Amino acid sequence: MNIRPSAAIRQNYNEIAELCRKTAEPVYLTKNGEGDLVVMDMETFNRREKMLKLREELLAVEEDRLHGNEGYSVDEVAAMMRNAIQEATGRG
Structure with missing residues (x-):
């Protein structure tokens, strides 16, 4: 320290x-x-901020799971990712 x-x-x-x-x-x-x-320094600060945001998102997902909310299958996530990539590249 x-x-x-x-x-x-x-x-x-x-x-x-x-x-x-x-x-x-x-x-x-x-x-x-x-x-x-x-x-x-800014790089360390930005890295810590990204990690905190990711942890918040993971916690929210885990809370949803514990409350019985359904998630997505691997195939569903793969399809969503393909669609997002196609939209982002203008091919959607």
């Missing part, structure tokens, strides 16, 4: 930015010894 005082972002922006990119981990900034902000 990378922890820096908040003054470090003003004094050493490039160093902190490089640390974020190099480690793909957030840097935690403190103010008066207490946690204040979290800084991370």
